[in-house]
Amino acid sequence: MAFLQVKGIFKTFGGTPVLRGVSLTMEEARILCILGPSGSGKTTLLRVIAGLERPEQGSVLFKGRDLRNIRPHLRRFGMMFQEYALFPHLDVWGNIAFGLTMLGLPRSERDKRTGEMLSLVGLQGLSGRKVSELSGGERQRVALARSLAPYPRLLLLDEPLGSLDRGLREKLLGDLREILRRIGMTTIVVTHDQAEAFAIADTIAVMDQGEIAQMDTPENLYRQPANPDVARFLGLVNLVEGRVETVSSIATPLGLLHVSSHGHEKDKEVTVLIRPDAAVIRRGDEPAPPGISAVEGIVHDCLFKGRSYHVEVRTSGSQALFFDLPQNEPAPSAGDRVRLLLSPGAITVMPG
Amino acid sequence: MRPPGNRAAILLVALPLAFLGVFYFYPLFEIFSVSLAPGGQWDPGNIIALFSTGSSLRILWFTTWQAALSTVLTVVLALPAAYVFARYRFPGKSLIHSCTAIPFVLPSVVVAAAFSALLGDRGLINDWLMETWGFPSPPIRLDQSIAFILMAHVFYNFTVVLRIVGGFWSRMHPDLSHAAQVLGASPWQAFWKITFPVLRPGIMAASLLVFIFCFSSFGVILILGGPRYATVEVAIYRQAMHLFNLPMAAALSLLQICFLFAFMWVYTRLQRSASVPFTPESLKTTQRDIATNRDRVVVWGTVFLMLLFLGSPLLALVVRSLSTGSGSSLLYYRAIFENAGQSIFYIPPVAAIGYSVGFALATLVMSLCIGLPVAIFLSRNRGLATSLLDPLFMLPLATSSVTLGFGFIVALDEPPLNLRASLIIVPLAHTLVAYPFVVRSILPGLRSIPAHIRESAMLLGAAPGTVWWKVVAPMVRRSLAVGAVFAFTVSIGEFGATAFLARPEVPTVPLAIYRFLGQPGAMNYGQAMAMSTILMLVTAAGFLFLEKLRTGPEGEF
Numbered sequence: 014m015a016f017l018q019v020k021g022i023f024k025t026f027g028g029t030p031v032l033r034g035v036s037l038t039m040e041e042a043r044i045l046c047i048l049g050p051s052g053s054g055k056t057t058l059l060r061v062i063a064g065l066e067r068p069e070q071g072s073v074l075f076k077g078r079d080l081r082n083i084r085p086h087l088r089r090f091g092m093m094f095q096e097y098a099l100f101p102h103l104d105v106w107g108n109i110a111f112g113l114t115m116l117g118l119p120r121s122e123r124d125k126r127t128g129e130m131l132s133l134v135g136l137q138g139l140s141g142r143k144v145s146e147l148s149g150g151e152r153q154r155v156a157l158a159r160s161l162a163p164y165p166r167l168l169l170l171d172e173p174l175g176s177l178d179r180g181l182r183e184k185l186l187g188d189l190r191e192i193l194r195r196i197g198m199t200t201i202v203v204t205h206d207q208a209e210a211f212a213i214a215d216t217i218a219v220m221d222q223g224e225i226a227q228m229d230t231p232e233n234l235y236r237q238p239a240n241p242d243v244a245r246f247l248g249l250v251n252l253v254e255g256r257v258e259t260v261s262s263i264a265t266p267l268g269l270l271h272v273s274s275h276g277h278e279k280d281k282e283v284t285v286l287i288r289p290d291a292a293v294i295r296r297g298d299e300p301a302p303p304g305i306s307a308v309e310g311i312v313h314d315c316l317f318k319g320r321s322y323h324v325e326v327r328t329s330g331s332q333a334l335f336f337d338l339p340q341n342e343p344a345p346s347a348g349d350r351v352r353l354l355l356s357p358g359a360i361t362v363m364p365g
Numbered sequence: 366m367r368p369p370g371n372r373a374a375i376l377l378v379a380l381p382l383a384f385l386g387v388f389y390f391y392p393l394f395e396i397f398s399v400s401l402a403p404g405g406q407w408d409p410g411n412i413i414a415l416f417s418t419g420s421s422l423r424i425l426w427f428t429t430w431q432a433a434l435s436t437v438l439t440v441v442l443a444l445p446a447a448y449v450f451a452r453y454r455f456p457g458k459s460l461i462h463s464c465t466a467i468p469f470v471l472p473s474v475v476v477a478a479a480f481s482a483l484l485g486d487r488g489l490i491n492d493w494l495m496e497t498w499g500f501p502s503p504p505i506r507l508d509q510s511i512a513f514i515l516m517a518h519v520f521y522n523f524t525v526v527l528r529i530v531g532g533f534w535s536r537m538h539p540d541l542s543h544a545a546q547v548l549g550a551s552p553w554q555a556f557w558k559i560t561f562p563v564l565r566p567g568i569m570a571a572s573l574l575v576f577i578f579c580f581s582s583f584g585v586i587l588i589l590g591g592p593r594y595a596t597v598e599v600a601i602y603r604q605a606m607h608l609f610n611l612p613m614a615a616a617l618s619l620l621q622i623c624f625l626f627a628f629m630w631v632y633t634r635l636q637r638s639a640s641v642p643f644t645p646e647s648l649k650t651t652q653r654d655i656a657t658n659r660d661r662v663v664v665w666g667t668v669f670l671m672l673l674f675l676g677s678p679l680l681a682l683v684v685r686s687l688s689t690g691s692g693s694s695l696l697y698y699r700a701i702f703e704n705a706g707q708s709i710f711y712i713p714p715v716a717a718i719g720y721s722v723g724f725a726l727a728t729l730v731m732s733l734c735i736g737l738p739v740a741i742f743l744s745r746n747r748g749l750a751t752s753l754l755d756p757l758f759m760l761p762l763a764t765s766s767v768t769l770g771f772g773f774i775v776a777l778d779e780p781p782l783n784l785r786a787s788l789i790i791v792p793l794a795h796t797l798v799a800y801p802f803v804v805r806s807i808l809p810g811l812r813s814i815p816a817h818i819r820e821s822a823m824l825l826g827a828a829p830g831t832v833w834w835k836v837v838a839p840m841v842r843r844s845l846a847v848g849a850v851f852a853f854t855v856s857i858g859e860f861g862a863t864a865f866l867a868r869p870e871v872p873t874v875p876l877a878i879y880r881f882l883g884q885p886g887a888m889n890y891g892q893a894m895a896m897s898t899i900l901m902l903v904t905a906a907g908f909l910f911l912e913k914l915r916t917g918p919e920g921e922f
Contacts, residue, residue: 027654065543067657085546086555092547098540102562111558115549163549 014077016041016199017167022061022071024054031057032068033223039216042197044190046214048204050246054223055203056095059169062201063092075166086115091165095172097156099144105131105155106140112163130158133192149177150185157189161198168193168200174209186212207247211235219243240363241284251287251334254365256280261304263362266330270306272360282365291359292336294345295352305354310334312349326353378742378754381735381800387782388797389761392772393622399775400615411616421600421617428596431511431586432579435518439575440568442519442674443526449667450527451534453660454652461668463912466524468675470908471901472858473521473584474875475682478882478897480517480589481508483681487890490681509591517585522575523675529574533567534560535652536645570635577628581621581765584860584875588882597621598767602864605771615775618768629763633756679901686894690887697891714892717877718899721857724873727792728799728856729849735796736803736848743804744811762801766861769797774865790866791873795856802855803848810844811837847914854907858900874900 015038024032031054039045047055060066062073064085073080080088091112100108109130113123131137134154139147147155153173160168173189174182190213193200204210210217211231218228219239227239238244241252255265257274263285270285277283301307310326313333321337322344328334336353338344345351400411415421450462468476482488484507491503498504507513541563545555561568583598595603597617605614655664689696702715739758743751761769773794777784784790814837822836823829838845860875867876874896881893 027656063543063547065546084551085543086549086551088547089549090547092544094540094544096538096540098538098544100541100545100559100563102559102565111545111550112548115554159544159548169547 015039015074016043016076017062017201018074018077019058019062020072020074022058022068022073024057024061024066024068026057031223032061035071035220035223035225037218037225037228039199039201041199043215044193044200044202044213046202046204046210046217047220048207048210048217048246049220051205053220055205055220056171058220059092059171059201059203062167063090063169064088089163089165090167090169091160091163092169093156093160093171093173095175097152099147099152099155099159101144103144104140105136105142105144105147108144108155109159109162112159116163126162130162133161133196134158135188150181153177153185157192161196166199168198170200170202172204173202174206175204182209189213219246221246235288237361238286238363241286244286244363249286249288251289251336253285253287253332255283255285255362257283257362266332267308267328268306270355270360271304272306272357272362275362277362277364284363284365286361286363287334287355288359288361289335289337291355292338292353293356294338294342295354301352301354304357306357306360308334308353308355310351310353312345312347312351314347315344317344326351374742374745374747374750377738381739381758384735384796385758385760388773388777388793389764389769392769392776393764395776396615396618396622396768396772399612400619403612403615411612412619414613415616415620424595424597424600424617425620427594428580428598431514431518431594431596432576432582435515435522435579436572436576438515439519439522440526440530440572443523444530445667446523446671447527447531447534449664450531451537452539452652453664454654455664455668461672462527463909465527465671465675466912467679467905467908468520469522469524470854470858471521471904472860472875473582474588474860474878475858475897475901475904476517476521476678477585477588478878478893479678479682479901480513480520481882482685482894482897483678484513484516488681489685509589509593511590511594513589514582514586514594517589518575518579518582520675520678521585522578523671525575525578526568526571529571530564530567533564535648537563537651538646539651566635570632573628573632573635577625577632580628581625581767583765583767584879588879597624598765598861601767601771605774606865611775614771618771621765621768625763625765682894682901683898686891686898689891697888697895700888700892701895714877714881714896717872717874717896720867720871721874724792724795725853725856727789728795729852731792731796732800732803732852733845733849736800736852737807737845739800740804740807740811743808758804759801761797766794766798766859767865769794770862770865773862786868788871791863791871792856794862794866795859796852798859798862799852799855802851806848806851807841807844810841814840843914847911850907850911850914854904854911858904 017039019035019037022032022035023030033054035054035058037045047058049055057066061068064080064083075088100111103111106127110123110127113126118126127140128137131140134157136151136154136158139151139155142151144152144155157173160170174185177185186209192198193213202210202213214231216228217231217234219226219234221242226243227234229237234243235247235249238247238249244252253265253267253270255263255270257277257279258264258269259279260274261271263270263272263274263283265285272285274283295307308326308328310328312324313327314325316323317340318337319340321340324336324338324345326334326336334353402408403411446465450458471479480488484490484505486503486506486508488503488505491505494500494504495502507516537560542552542555542560545559546552550558580596581598582596583602586594586596586599587602590599597620601614601617601621604610604617655661686697687693687695700714701718702713739754743755743758745751773790774785776782777790784793818840819832819836822832827835857873858875859873860879863873863876864879867873872880878893878896878900881889881896884890
């Protein structure tokens with residue numbers, strides 16, 4: 014039996030559909046990331062699971078039990094809110110101990126657990142601090158400790174790093190991941206940031222306009238996006254329209270590309286995705302090895318990004334393609350005419 | 366423009382300071398001396414008598430508990446409405462929000478008349494019950510009962526709680542309560558452990574304000590309570606005007622002054638410490654549209670009950686003023702203009718309207734003359750002078766109008782300041798009540814003008830006077846209008862001080878209503894209703910005009 018099962022959730026706000034038949038399943042001790050652009054309904058889904066919103070249709074099952082009539086305070090799910098929602102009239106200790114008080118734990122046990130939580134998030138010295146005196150990163154830790162304290166059966170994190178600045182985010186992301194793995198917490202994280210999702214999740218569910226467009230491991234998601242929208246959202250922009258020619262080649266404006274048609278029938282309209290790490294530059298005229306596609310174009314721009322060069326190439330069909338090239342090879346400069354060899358593993362075929 | 370030196374600045378506030386000295390501190394001093402040294406000799410006998418006789422302690426006790434009970438009832442009844450206004454967007458919201466404040470700005474006489482028109486022995490509901498069900502006498506007996514007083518106080522102060530607490534609540538993120546629920550708190554626990562403590566500064570401030578208003582309640586108690594009930598205010602009035610026991614009235618006034626100053630001091634402290642403990646959220650995140658049936662019931666149910674409670678007395682007033690023994694007609698309105706012969710005033714009541722308007726216009730002019738220089742003075746930070754003079758000029762606000770009126774009759778009754786017989790005494794007292802509102806209306810407007818606007822006008826060649834007329838004045842025109850309307854509205858409805866000062870043959874509208882209500886007969890009652898309706902319409906119109914003009918944040922008191 015699945016640990017958590019969400020079945021066919023529909024939810025509208027003022028006539029606008031926000032969730033349109035969302036279903037997903039997750040297992041215990043896993044980290045699921047719901048990834049989507051703002052307005053895709055991911056926060057609403059999280060609130061439905063927490064019981065803060067009532068769906069018009071569909072159900073949430075926890076270990077096979079329908080939660081429809083279980084109110085939020087009886088579900089024993091932890092939730093970390095987007096702006097943390099720390100209680101302004103309580104200090105750090107009071108915030109973390111709140112859920113334990115609600116559980117009715119004896120004082121000694123409550124104090125012990127609160128202390129443990131403080132050290133888990135590394136805030137031992139701050140227990141008497143007012144919430145308004147905390148920095149952004151400290152708030153995030155208090156919120157995490159508070160939601161973890163009352164032994165939740167499932168942890169829900171809504172944009173846990175959303176309101177922090179970039180440098181802090183990477184550090185806290187690592188900490189968060191480490192803490193969640195260490196205690197084996199079953200967690201659903203909502204985020205709009207692909208890098209965050211890839212870094213933390215066992216499974217990613219990409220949401221788009223109130224539906225789950227694709228749910229898979231980070232690796233599979235990256236290698237094989239289900240459709241062009243998912244690909245674009247993942248930051249994969251090299252999308253080319255094409256038509257299936259044979260089982261191993263697709264006709265495109267760039268020429269014939271050698272790639273498995275992934276079971277699409279001959280003559281079917283498809284979209285071909287070329288990942289940015291797919292290309293190797295060749296300046297000479299040597300022919301491409303068999304099974305490797307070659308594309309010709311003119312370098313339009315080349316940006317040094319530290320670990321790699323970000324190169325924009327315009328093909329003769331004036332299609333713009335973007336590639337990340339390793340920095341240890343000599344960089345092309347704008348105006349160079351180049352030949353790009355594309356390895357078949359870096360090309361994916363999606364339905365039109 | 367060179368910032369005016371201190372000498373010029375002092376000139377600016379010389380007139381207001383003189384006014385305050387002669388018409389506020391001098392009467393206050395006279396109250397002290399009449400109560401502590403009647404006849405020029407130190408004699409604390411009155412004060413001792415005040416605390417040793419049971420009757421004044423009873424008055425003080427009644428004043429306190431009715432105010433406390435009124436406050437609790439107001440808070441409990443207004444909290445649901447505050448929640449609805451804080452958390453929901455719904456059509457007509459801002460208009461409804463404005464309208465809830467109308468009871469608060471109505472003269473106390475009108476509020477009393479309105480409740481009498483709805484639920485009094487001669488009121489609409491009793492009439493209907495007697496006609497339809499054949500009761501021989503009015504079945505609802507609220508006249509001269511504490512319940513009547515409490516209802517009127519809740520009606521009056523509902524909007525205070527709605528605005529202050531609602532304003533607070535609308536800035537609190539709903540996720541605070543959600544977070545508590547996810548952590549295992551039931552909605553009820555979440556309210557008591559999270560929402561209530563976070564709102565507490567707002568609730569405390571609103572409660573204290575309502576308590577102060579009810580503690581110094583005069584017109585409502587005098588009219589609806591009858592002879593059985595007396596607050597300190599009413600006792601001062603009776604001692605001075607019915608029993609002519611000025612030393613006793615002065616002793617009671619002293620008591621009232623001390624209590625109100627103490628309350629105001631606490632309120633100011635509270636406001637300073639009640640700086641919002643959380644980062645205020647934008648209304649976009651804290652308010653939502655009506656989506657579910659539950660929302661619909663909660664919002665429209667609350668709004669309906671609230672409007673029923675706030676609207677029905679006012680509606681009853683209008684209906685009562687139009688319904689005569691022989692169907693509905695304008696009989697009572699015509700009578701206001703006609704009955705000269707057997708009138709209790711020796712003059713047609715319409716003259717009272719004329720006097721009221723005259724007094725109000727005089728108050729308007731004088732309040733602007735006093736309030737504008739004060740506002741200009743306070744708009745610049747002048748260090749110690751500002752921080753001393755700002756509360757000093759606001760003192761009249763913390764003094765009940767009955768005390769002000771009483772102070773006038775004990776202080777301004779002998780040469781060189783014998784004003785008892787002069788008509789000007791009424792607008793003078795009204796000005797004392799009204800000018801702090803003028804200052805408070807103009808000050809934000811003046812302060813919001815950045816210095817560099819004046820400076821650039823100056824660099825463009827404008828002399829200081831020209832800068833004032835061409836740049837500053839046009840920018841504060843709105844707030845000037847607000848202050849002017851405020852002064853007019855305050856004056857036209859003023860009852861407490863006027864009851865002491867107006868001569869019998871020169872009554873104002875609130876006085877005329879009070880006297881009509883105290884007379885038997887349908888004609889007198891009907892005319893009270895008609896005049897109250899007129900006064901209500903004038904004040905409500907003035908207030909709605911203000912709401913349109915006002916630019917500042919809502920819910921500031």
